[in-house]
Amino acid sequence: MVAHWFAGEGDAFRLLGTRCTACGAVFFPREDVLCRNPGCQGTDLDEVPLSPRGRVWSYTDGRYRPPAPYVSDPELPWRPYTLIAVELAAERMVVLGQGAPGVTVADLEVGMEVAAVPGVLSEDAGTTWTTWHWRPVGVTA
Incomplete structure (x- = not known):
């Protein structure tokens, strides 16, 4: 974290x-x-x-294993992930983050409401690194 x-x-x-x-x-x-x-x-x-919620400003999927310092286990197969740029209207800013596990580009539309939720970036034997994810409002884990 x-x-x-x-x-x-x-x-x-x-x-x-x-x-x-x-x-x-x-x-x-x-x-x-x-x-x-x-x-x-x-x-x-x-x-x-x-603000705990915002609107999708843009989105894409990451289909390659990014280089360091991004943490990924080279022993595990690479899985694409969704990146979402979210506009927080009250703050007048856009915040980038990953989609929650299971959220794909097929689930998203520009302008839809999403919420910031806790997530896990990486884990090893003794440590869990936490982060935030964006999840469409009304979708549960």
Whole structure:
């Protein structure tokens, strides 16, 4: 898990961003040093939970094993995965993430509502690396 990128479980699961107190710009991934807005000199940033739902802005499928630092077990067969760019209207930003397991490009349409849900990036004998996934609203695991 990347520290402080998301929190909560179930319906309380949220991606975490930061908001500049000077100009109000919101960032994800989070920013902890200074405002990324080139027109702002702000350095006071507050952690904010992002909208739990958004609308599909674009999507595609990954049909190749990506290179390092992406974690994948070369002993296991490669399985395509779905990438979804989601527009969070309240924050006026697009956040990229994988589709939840079982979600394919055939399940998606531009403009459909999706929700951020907890997911697993990788596991080994002693560690589970967690992440977020996007799942169409109304579809369960």
